[in-house]
Amino acid sequence: MSALWSGRFEKDMDELVKKFNASIDFDQRLYNEDIDGSIAHVTMLAERGIVTEEERDEIIKGLEGIRQEIAESMKEGEEGKSPLLSYEDEDIHMAVESRLIQLIGDTGKKLHTARSRNDQVQVDCRLYMQKQIAEIAAVLAELETIILKKAEEYVDTLMPGFTHIQHAQPITVGFYFMAYFQMFKRDLQRLRDCYDRMDYSPLGSCAMAGTTFDIDRHMTAELLGFSGPTENAMDSVSDRDYMIEFLSAASISMMHISRWAEEITWWNSSEFSYLDIEDSYCTGSSIMPQKKNPDIGELLRGKTGRVYGDLMALLTVMKGTPLSFNKDFQEDKERIFDAVDTWKASAAILAKMIENMEFRKEVLEAQLMKGFLNATDVAEHLARMGIPFREAHEIVGRMVKLCEDLERQEGRPFGLEDLQDNHLQEIDDRLTKELLGDISIPACVEARNSYGGTSPKEVMRQIEEGASWLQDFANR
Ligand code: ARG
Numbered sequence: 001m002s003a004l005w006s007g008r009f010e011k012d013m014d015e016l017v018k019k020f021n022a023s024i025d026f027d028q029r030l031y032n033e034d035i036d037g038s039i040a041h042v043t044m045l046a047e048r049g050i051v052t053e054e055e056r057d058e059i060i061k062g063l064e065g066i067r068q069e070i071a072e073s074m075k076e077g078e079e080g081k082s083p084l085l086s087y088e089d090e091d092i093h094m095a096v097e098s099r100l101i102q103l104i105g106d107t108g109k110k111l112h113t114a115r116s117r118n119d120q121v122q123v124d125c126r127l128y129m130q131k132q133i134a135e136i137a138a139v140l141a142e143l144e145t146i147i148l149k150k151a152e153e154y155v156d157t158l159m160p161g162f163t164h165i166q167h168a169q170p171i172t173v174g175f176y177f178m179a180y181f182q183m184f185k186r187d188l189q190r191l192r193d194c195y196d197r198m199d200y201s202p203l204g205s206c207a208m209a210g211t212t213f214d215i216d217r218h219m220t221a222e223l224l225g226f227s228g229p230t231e232n233a234m235d236s237v238s239d240r241d242y243m244i245e246f247l248s249a250a251s252i253s254m255m256h257i258s259r260w261a262e263e264i265t266w267w268n269s270s271e272f273s274y275l276d277i278e279d280s281y282c283t284g285s286s287i288m289p290q291k292k293n294p295d296i297g298e299l300l301r302g303k304t305g306r307v308y309g310d311l312m313a314l315l316t317v318m319k320g321t322p323l324s325f326n327k328d329f330q331e332d333k334e335r336i337f338d339a340v341d342t343w344k345a346s347a348a349i350l351a352k353m354i355e356n357m358e359f360r361k362e363v364l365e366a367q368l369m370k371g372f373l374n375a376t377d378v379a380e381h382l383a384r385m386g387i388p389f390r391e392a393h394e395i396v397g398r399m400v401k402l403c404e405d406l407e408r409q410e411g412r413p414f415g416l417e418d419l420q421d422n423h424l425q426e427i428d429d430r431l432t433k434e435l436l437g438d439i440s441i442p443a444c445v446e447a448r449n450s451y452g453g454t455s456p457k458e459v460m461r462q463i464e465e466g467a468s469w470l471q472d473f474a475n476r
Contacts, residue, residue: 004094022087023330024095028070029080029337033127034092034120035067040223041115041203044216050114055107062104066096091330092124093117114213115206118237118325122202125333127224129246132340133195139344140188140253143351144181144470150354151177151463156456158441159274159364160373167371170441173359175454178462180260185466187253188473194249198242201226205233208324238324240314243332247311250339254304257346261300264357268294273363278356281349300350303342310335368441369413372400377444378416381437387430398427 046056089095101108154173161171201221217229285291382392424431449455
């Protein structure tokens with residue numbers, strides 16, 4: 001079978017070249033969008049009198065038949081692969097068009113009037129990606145819903161907060177959950193931005209410079225649900241920014257997933273034991289009978305590398321390409337498909353894992369006694385009592401030092417709240433236990449009610465605010 005473009009060729013393609021050149025193996029994923037694009041195109045051609053209404057109807061009927069045929073055949077073969085399509089077809093655009101000509105004859109040859117595969121592939125990719133963005137956003141929104149539920153469940157469960165992997169200040173587990181809520185909220189916003197920016201139809205840009213036919217690009221844009229046509233044909237066939245933007249958004253979101261997976265993996269270890277990952281999200285060891293490994297957390301971390309790779313690959317493919325279309329661009333789709341699949345699956349798995357994980361309150365509670373978590377609170381309290389903050393900082397530093405000395409001498413833990421008047425006066429004669437007031441961890445957390453702070457009351461506000469944002473997002 002010779003290619004649809006074979007007119008000026010005397011020799012058939014080399015078999016190796018044919019395979020190397022073909023994208024059908026992966027771009028068949030776009031068959032639905034390709035057919036949608038063709039139907040919009042031929043509808044417009046008829047409207048403009050470029051084909052007749054009978055020809056339009058015949059072509060649309062043929063295309064719908066092909067859609068059925070491919071969908072049916074995909075059920076037989078390997079997942080997402082149609083046994084009807086082979087590298088002989090080169091790509092999905094050629095495959096559909098040549099099948100159309102086979103089915104309806106010469107009328108089928110009119111479909112490709114006033115378009116090129118260069119604009120066609122861009123239409124397919126944008127339509128496909130917009131669908132996928134909606135699906136990924138739904139998964140992230142579900143993750144956010146679970147985070148909100150968990151944050152409420154743990155709104156007043158205390159735990160140590162870290163900086164530099166060292167105990168820093170006491171927080172609540174609910175507060176911790178809400179930090180991740182913010183990250184995935186930004187991911188959702190990035191997805192929406194990216195969706196909006198790609199919401200323009202390249203159809204009718206043709207090979208690179210538009211066409212001499214009197215086409216209506218506004219009409220095809222509208223038929224396909226885009227907010228309008230793209231502005232410049234040369235840019236339209238060579239722009240892959242929207243894909244790179246998507247891959248950047250995917251990479252950032254995977255980075256969030258990976259950070260969380262890293263923490264969960266550590267916190268599930270016997271060293272921490274802060275939390276329990278449910279059995280169904282763990283695996284055993286083939287040799288060590290006692291093991292319950294957090295493989296899924298690790299795999300989420302690992303998958304992130306893969307998505308970064310997708311981003312780097314496409315940035316690198318694009319960097320040396322002159323205007324306008326170049327075949328290099330064919331390398332874009334596998335990166336997009338890979339990132340779509342990986343991101344969607346990772347977010348869904350993370351959501352389930354989070355939903356089914358339990359924090360161990362007793363372990364967290366025991367940790368609160370370590371690392372002088374209330375030191376900043378004491379300094380802030382002294383400052384409120386009139387001692388300048390820098391001086392208060394210095395005083396509390398000396399209190400910490402004294403606790404450490406006492407701990408060594410007496411062989412038992414010593415917290416700031418354990419210091420008695422005689423200890424305190426050794427440090428500064430203004431200090432008394434009474435002056436320090438309630439410096440217990442729950443009291444300290446309770447008092448951190450500045451906007452965005454960790455107090456349960458403030459975290460409840462963050463949860464309500466988050467829930468209402470999520471609601472608005474879903475309603476748009
Ligand atoms: N299969 C190509 C791709 O994946 C479609 C565009 C081909 N255009 C061309 N002039 N060779 O990007």
